[in-house]
Amino acid sequence: MQFRKALITGASSGIGEALAHLLADEGIDLILAGRDVERLEAVRRAVSDRVSAQCVVGDLIDSEDRARMVQCLQSELPDLVINNAGLGLYGEALSYSFPTLQKLVDLNVSAMMEVAVEAARALVTAGKTGVILNVSSAAAFQVFPSLCVYSATKAFVNQFSESLDAETRHQGVRVLVSCPGVVDTRFQERALGDSNVLHKAHIAMTPEKAAKAMWKQICHQKAFNAFGRRYKVLCFLSRHLSPRWFTMAFLRFFFLRKLPDRELVCSPDVSLNKSTQLEN
Numbered sequence: 001m002q003f004r005k006a007l008i009t010g011a012s013s014g015i016g017e018a019l020a021h022l023l024a025d026e027g028i029d030l031i032l033a034g035r036d037v038e039r040l041e042a043v044r045r046a047v048s049d050r051v052s053a054q055c056v057v058g059d060l061i062d063s064e065d066r067a068r069m070v071q072c073l074q075s076e077l078p079d080l081v082i083n084n085a086g087l088g089l090y091g092e093a094l095s096y097s098f099p100t101l102q103k104l105v106d107l108n109v110s111a112m113m114e115v116a117v118e119a120a121r122a123l124v125t126a127g128k129t130g131v132i133l134n135v136s137s138a139a140a141f142q143v144f145p146s147l148c149v150y151s152a153t154k155a156f157v158n159q160f161s162e163s164l165d166a167e168t169r170h171q172g173v174r175v176l177v178s179c180p181g182v183v184d185t186r187f188q189e190r191a192l193g194d195s196n197v198l199h200k201a202h203i204a205m206t207p208e209k210a211a212k213a214m215w216k217q218i219c220h221q222k223a224f225n226a227f228g229r230r231y232k233v234l235c236f237l238s239r240h241l242s243p244r245w246f247t248m249a250f251l252r253f254f255f256l257r258k259l260p261d262r263e264l265v266c267s268p269d270v271s272l273n274k275s276t277q278l279e280n
């Protein structure tokens with residue numbers, strides 16, 4: 001399939017930025033979305049020698065900004081939409097306040113779903129074909145202490161994408177889902193407060209490599225792709241073969257022991273000690 005115009009959410013850094021360069025090399029016009037105006041504009045300038053590119057600045061957690069994104073999907077009708085903006089938080093769920101955890105669901109689930117559904121609706125209504133690629137994670141398959149909410153949001157992305165694809169593919173709109181392992185981007189810094197832990201552990205791939213794998217998936221219209229050798233194995237085991245205790249042990253060895261400990265967040269009027277245990 002030849003693409004005319006692509007919209008990338010989260011294009012201001014990491015995988016989204018690498019995808020912007022790759023798609024520009026392919027001669028596909030770009031709509032770049034993100035919150036950070038300066039970074040987004042820098043990406044736009046960097047690709048504009050090859051293609052026509054515009055920016056849509058907004059916070060996908062904000063309903064008004066999201067409504068502007070939907071308008072953009074309807075007016076510009078991109079035939080390739082990469083739903084890439086996402087946020088993670090490492091550490092036990094109880095070490096974060098509920099509003100902080102809710103942001104993960106708002107961005108990784110609600111915004112991802114709205115962009116995918118409205119992009120597909122706009123294409124089907126206009127009688128056009130296209131591809132939507134939702135960026136999930138290899139973390140989507142495991143019971144995953146320390147990435148409890150994040151992994152659950154990405155499990156939603158997988159289930160939703162494969163089901164929506166079954167609904168829309170006969171109308172010419174494919175919905176693909178891509179599951180990278182650890183990628184060396186600002187994601188680690190934002191999720192962990194330290195960009196170096198996983199990088200030093202030599203388990204991260206470059207964003208360029210991740211972008212290439214995604215582009216290959218788009219070209220082959222492969223519904224599902226997990227990539228990175230180690231993660232392919234992990235995803236295969238989790239999906240088809242292994243009992244949960246085995247993938248947990250695998251994760252503990254390769255991943256969880258590398259993460260720093262975090263303090264728990266207590267409710268304002270309850271301290272977590274023995275005297276507050278429920279009386280029967």
Ligand SMILES: NC(=O)c1ccc[n+]([C@@H]2O[C@H](COP(=O)([O-])OP(=O)(O)OC[C@H]3O[C@@H](n4cnc5c(N)ncnc54)[C@H](OP(=O)(O)O)[C@@H]3O)[C@@H](O)[C@H]2O)c1
Nearest residue numbers: 010012013014015034035036060085086182183185186187
């Ligand atoms: N890095 C990894 O190890 C890894 C592994 C598996 C999956 N993934 C997934 O890959 C995707 C891209 O992440 P990345 O690794 O490239 O991380 P990144 O460098 O932190 O990029 C995240 C992008 O999402 C955008 N974003 C974050 N919050 C947003 C919001 N509220 N509204 C609009 N845009 C928002 C950011 O834009 P602004 O900065 O402009 O707000 C940024 O461009 C995510 O979905 C992530 O879950 C990453």
